[in-house]
Amino acid sequence: MLPFNLLVLACLAYVIILFLVAFVVERRADGGRIPWLNSPLIYTLSLSIYCTAWTFYGAVGYAARSGLEFMTIYLGPTLIFVGWWWVLRKLVRIAKTQRVTSIADMLSSRYGKSNLIGVIVTLLAVAGTTPYIALQLQSISLSFAVFAAEEGPAGWSRPDLDATAIWAAAGLALFTILFGTRNLDANEQHQGIVTAIAVEAVVKLVALLAVGIFVVWGMAGSAGAILERIEAAPGPDWALQPSRWAGLTFLSAAAILALPRMFQVMVVENADERHLATASWAFPLYLFLMSLFVMPIAVMGLDTLPEGANPDLFVLTLPLSQEAGGLALLAFLGGFSASTSMVIVAAIALSTMVSNHIVTPLRLALRPAQGRGGGDLRRFVLRTRRIAIAGVLALGYAYYSVTGGSEALASIGLIAFAGVAQVLPALLGGIFWRGGTRAGAAAGLSTGFAIWLYALFLPSFGPDAVFSARLLAEGPAGLDWLRPQALFGTGGMDPLLHALFWSLSLNTAVFCAGSLLSFPDPVERVQGAQFVGVFDLQAGTRGWSRSAAEAEDLLVMAQRILGHAEAQEFFRAEAAAQGKATFLPDTTPDFLERLERRLAGSVGAATAHAMIVQIVGGSLVSVQDLMAVASEAAQIIEYSSQLEAKSEELERTARKLREANEMLTRLSVQKDAFLSQISHELRTPMTSIRAFSEILKDADAVGGADQVKYAGIIQDEAIRLTVLLDDLLDLSVLESGRVQLSLQTERLERLIGRALLASNSIAPERAFIIDRDQSTEQIEVTTDTGRLAQVLINILSNARKYCDAAEPRITIRARRSGRMVEVDVVDNGSGIPEDQQAMIFEKFARLSDQAQAGGAGLGLAICREIMEKLGGSITYLPGQGGAAFRLRFVRVLETGEAGGGAGGAVA
Amino acid sequence: MSASARPLYLARESYRRRRLMDAARLLPIAGAVLLALPLLWAPEPAPERATAHDTVYLFGVWLALILAAAALARRLAPAMEEDRGAGGAG
Numbered sequence: 002m003l004p005f006n007l008l009v010l011a012c013l014a015y016v017i018i019l020f021l022v023a024f025v026v027e028r029r030a031d032g033g034r035i036p037w038l039n040s041p042l043i044y045t046l047s048l049s050i051y052c053t054a055w056t057f058y059g060a061v062g063y064a065a066r067s068g069l070e071f072m073t074i075y076l077g078p079t080l081i082f083v084g085w086w087w088v089l090r091k092l093v094r095i096a097k098t099q100r101v102t103s104i105a106d107m108l109s110s111r112y113g114k115s116n117l118i119g120v121i122v123t124l125l126a127v128a129g130t131t132p133y134i135a136l137q138l139q140s141i142s143l144s145f146a147v148f149a150a151e152e153g154p155a156g157w158s159r160p161d162l163d164a165t166a167i168w169a170a171a172g173l174a175l176f177t178i179l180f181g182t183r184n185l186d187a188n189e190q191h192q193g194i195v196t197a198i199a200v201e202a203v204v205k206l207v208a209l210l211a212v213g214i215f216v217v218w219g220m221a222g223s224a225g226a227i228l229e230r231i232e233a234a235p236g237p238d239w240a241l242q243p244s245r246w247a248g249l250t251f252l253s254a255a256a257i258l259a260l261p262r263m264f265q266v267m268v269v270e271n272a273d274e275r276h277l278a279t280a281s282w283a284f285p286l287y288l289f290l291m292s293l294f295v296m297p298i299a300v301m302g303l304d305t306l307p308e309g310a311n312p313d314l315f316v317l318t319l320p321l322s323q324e325a326g327g328l329a330l331l332a333f334l335g336g337f338s339a340s341t342s343m344v345i346v347a348a349i350a351l352s353t354m355v356s357n358h359i360v361t362p363l364r365l366a367l368r369p370a371q372g373r374g375g376g377d378l379r380r381f382v383l384r385t386r387r388i389a390i391a392g393v394l395a396l397g398y399a400y401y402s403v404t405g406g407s408e409a410l411a412s413i414g415l416i417a418f419a420g421v422a423q424v425l426p427a428l429l430g431g432i433f434w435r436g437g438t439r440a441g442a443a444a445g446l447s448t449g450f451a452i453w454l455y456a457l458f459l460p461s462f463g464p465d466a467v468f469s470a471r472l473l474a475e476g477p478a479g480l481d482w483l484r485p486q487a488l489f490g491t492g493g494m495d496p497l498l499h500a501l502f503w504s505l506s507l508n509t510a511v512f513c514a515g516s517l518l519s520f521p522d523p524v525e526r527v528q529g530a531q532f533v534g535v536f537d538l539q540a541g542t543r544g545w546s547r548s549a550a551e552a553e554d555l556l557v558m559a560q561r562i563l564g565h566a567e568a569q570e571f572f573r574a575e576a577a578a579q580g581k582a583t584f585l586p587d588t589t590p591d592f593l594e595r596l597e598r599r600l601a602g603s604v605g606a607a608t609a610h611a612m613i614v615q616i617v618g619g620s621l622v623s624v625q626d627l628m629a630v631a632s633e634a635a636q637i638i639e640y641s642s643q644l645e646a647k648s649e650e651l652e653r654t655a656r657k658l659r660e661a662n663e664m665l666t667r668l669s670v671q672k673d674a675f676l677s678q679i680s681h682e683l684r685t686p687m688t689s690i691r692a693f694s695e696i697l698k699d700a701d702a703v704g705g706a707d708q709v710k711y712a713g714i715i716q717d718e719a720i721r722l723t724v725l726l727d728d729l730l731d732l733s734v735l736e737s738g739r740v741q742l743s744l745q746t747e748r749l750e751r752l753i754g755r756a757l758l759a760s761n762s763i764a765p766e767r768a769f770i771i772d773r774d775q776s777t778e779q780i781e782v783t784t785d786t787g788r789l790a791q792v793l794i795n796i797l798s799n800a801r802k803y804c805d806a807a808e809p810r811i812t813i814r815a816r817r818s819g820r821m822v823e824v825d826v827v828d829n830g831s832g833i834p835e836d837q838q839a840m841i842f843e844k845f846a847r848l849s850d851q852a853q854a855g856g857a858g859l860g861l862a863i864c865r866e867i868m869e870k871l872g873g874s875i876t877y878l879p880g881q882g883g884a885a886f887r888l889r890f891v892r893v894l895e896t897g898e899a900g901g902g903a904g905g906a907v908a
Numbered sequence: 909m910s911a912s913a914r915p916l917y918l919a920r921e922s923y924r925r926r927r928l929m930d931a932a933r934l935l936p937i938a939g940a941v942l943l944a945l946p947l948l949w950a951p952e953p954a955p956e957r958a959t960a961h962d963t964v965y966l967f968g969v970w971l972a973l974i975l976a977a978a979a980l981a982r983r984l985a986p987a988m989e990e991d992r993g994a995g996g997a998g
Contacts, residue, residue, distance in 0.1 A: 068959055069946075069959065069962055069963060069966065072966060076943055076966075076970070079939070079970065079973060079974075080936045080939050080940055080943075081936070082977070083935050083936050083939055083973050083974075083976075083977045084932070084933065084935060084936025084937075084939075085932075086929060086932035086933050086984070087933055087936070228960045228963070228964070229960075231959055231960045231963060232959065232960040239959055241946055241947055241962070243947040246944070246947055247944065247947070250940075250943070274988060275985055275988055278981040278982075278984055278985050278988065279981060281977050281978075281980075281981045282974050282975075282977035282978035282981055283978075285970070285973065285974045285977065286974050289967070289970050289971065289974060293967065296963055
């Protein structure tokens with residue numbers, strides 16, 4: 002027999018060993034790396050917290066009651082791990098890039114760093130985990146009680162079950178607080194605890210295997226013999242029920258993804274993605290070994306132990322019944338390990354969630370100044386976590402003392418699974434579907450949570466405990482279709498499957514509908530894209546727009562969360578990366594992003610985001626930022642098309658410049674030609690005036706007749722000079738726009754007649770045929786008739802001068818065209834060559850080869866100025882069989898209508 | 909964006925690796941089907957008679973799954989290394 006005090010001693014020794022392991026590993030890990038610490042083996046063993054006391058003791062009880070169905074609890078996780086390439090790999094990668102601290106943080110971060118989601122998931126986790134912790138406390142006290150009962154009334158006074166549980170709870174709280182809250186950054190992982198849990202994993206596996214081997218080869222004799230016993234001794238409920246088999250496999254698969262403690266060791270504490278590859282087969286192997294001897298132990302217990310023995314404790318009572326005290330002690334330590342490791346990790350996971358998603362946001366909301374100044378937030382968060390750990394364990398203990406020992410507690414394992422499984426739609430929807438939104442997730446989670454409470458959790462206490470028997474039987478207020486265990490008339494289902502089916506299907510439906518109907522905000526969309534496309538995105542997208550955040554304020558805040566040395570080192574490294582030698586980097590979006598992730602590793606994504614928002618001043622991502630981030634390719638395309646447009650514009654401008662330059666060059670050549678011409682024109686009359694005046698000065702040498710003749714020549718030349726200067730003056734007056742028009746009304750016929758008469762003085766020796774149609778000239782015009790006549794005279798004179806036809810003819814046609822009048826003057830000469838048509842109206846233009854014909858080439862330039870002043874134009878008409886000009890002008894010119902403004906519009 | 913950037917045809921080695929990933933994805937589905945198979949045997953005349961048989965079968969499938977997962981994991985490890993650099997087929 003095993004003395005009870007020896008048991009207590011062994012237990013204490015075991016706990017002290019665990020403390021030492023955790024302590025030494027923490028110390029060594031601080032100093033340097035321990036090579037095996039980050040090995041896939043430790044990772045796989047730490048996953049074994051899935052096997053709690055509920056599975057260590059309970060699996061045998063489950064098998065004794067329901068046969069092979071107990072396997073579903075292990076087969077679900079096996080399928081998830083074997084299929085790690087689907088979900089686990091993605092979860093781990095996302096958690097690494099986003100520095101996720103818990104499952105609540107994961108969902109809150111995915112749905113736009115929403116604290117609402119974090120709070121819902123935290124509440125769900127607390128509701129689902131507290132009974133589970135109570136279950137562990139119960140298993141510890143029950144296993145103690147087994148040994149106490151063996152001791153018998155003569156030995157030790159039988160310990161109070163409650164006292165055992167309270168001691169266990171207090172010890173666990175102490176251990177968890179000591180090693181679970183040393184680091185604030187959950188991403189830095191709790192190496193001491195993880196190692197201690199790995200040790201516990203080995204202990205419980207060895208214990209169960211030892212009991213199993215003892216049962217199979219010690220008691221039954223051989224594997225064949227035990228199979229025969231299995232064959233021969235089935236209970237009444239051992240047949241496989243298809244719905245429960247499938248439903249429970251699914252439930253356990255969902256639970257391993259959604260259980261807070263599993264998420265903690267599997268995703269948060271994962272040091273290297275490749276460990277997952279090893280765990281993908283090693284963890285199923287662990288589960289395989291854990292369940293290998295469950296059936297034999299159950300069968301052997303049913304066969305050999307007296308009727309009415311608790312099958313949940315066969316693992317302990319079988320060795321005890323065979324007087325194998327040492328083996329029983331080992332089995333006891335195995336069960337103790339199973340319960341303690343679960344409680345420790347669950348408490349850490351829950352305390353992280355409670356402090357990050359409920360307490361810290363509350364404090365930030367109540368005292369907004371905390372984000373900027375004030376006390377040490379780091380200490381505050383750590384204290385919150387310690388209190389939360391104690392609170393979680395106290396809650397578990399309270400639950401145990403209220404429901405302890407009842408049947409309700411035994412079935413709580415699967416009920417808790419169903420509770421946490423409500424996270425599944427939002428979790429999977431979040432990592433595979435970009436369309437999932439915060440509104441949908443919140444609504445789905447709340448729906449699932451409510452149905453779980455109503456249809457499974459509260460009725461599980463039995464009739465008249467929470468729900469009255471009448472409510473369970475008839476539904477609330479007699480509404481039959483709302484009976485908690487037969488929603489919508491589905492009374493034929495197993496209560497657990499019924500609740501699982503309705504809660505998860507409605508949860509999923511509401512999540513999908515809510516997501517389809519709502520519109521996500523920019524942060525949600527950024528996060529959604531990052532989560533779903535985590536394998537495609539090379540670098541994280543920038544969530545922060547450039548802002549005026551003060552680096553110094555950020556440093557002050559970061560120091561309070563990360564600790565002084567670490568925050569300063571982080572800032573210095575960031576500044577160095579930006580090429581600055583100070584502690585204050587520029588607050589670029591990239592830097593803010595990294596800082597936020599770093600802080601998120603300590604206080605969760607939602608809180609970290611909220612704190613930076615407080616300092617940065619609410620500069621959230623704008624849609625513009627989102628667009629810019631979403632499509633850098635589009636930016637490049639836009640940029641290049643802009644370049645293209647610009648280069649086209651440049652080309653157009655260059656072409657215009659080239660044309661202008663050609664024109665200027667031509668004009669400059671013309672001007673040079675004109676200057677030489679005008680100096681020649683001035684010089685010729687001046688020369689003759691000088692010569693003849695010198696002759697006249699010598700009065701004796703010339704006779705009277707000659708004197709008259711010479712004076713006439715001088716006068717003619719002087720007149721020529723005057724005309725030339727008048728022209729120049731006239732042009733300059735017209736161009737400067739200072740000309741005054743004197744409007745008169747006259748018949749066009751008379752005006753043309755006057756002009757013809759005046760132009761006859763040019764080359765009077767040539768006989769021109771004038772072709773007029775006077776019927777078309779009966780138009781009353783109101784304009785500056787003097788100026789108009791001047792233009793006509795100029796054109797007619799030119800025709801007389803330059804028309805080189807043998808039988809010269811001038812054709813004049815006039816017509817009205819709306820409010821304009823058009824007069825065409827056409828001769829039958831050789832006209833003006835095409836290459837010079839564009840230039841004849843320019844100021845100093847003259848047709849060089851006919852320079853001798855007199856005139857300074859100002860006539861047509863003056864004509865153009867005048868016609869513009871008259872609100873019209875003068876154009877050269879090509880292809881008329883000679884030189885042809887068309888005059889257009891306003892028939893009735895109003896004062897003020899004169900094109901004075903357009904006068905200067907000369908190219 | 910990345911879908912169009914991926915090459916249409918792959919070298920033999922990358923092709924093998926892609927099919928390995930497919931196999932890793934298919935494994936849990938195959939496992940689920942195999943593990944559900946005993947449900948179809950259940951309606952035999954004497955259901956309790958099948959328990960030992962089922963036990964051996966289920967543990968056999970379980971072990972096979974573990975071995976298959978181990979074989980896949982060993983070959984997928986290099987793919988994960990490469991996956992870190994370039995975007996994987998997630």
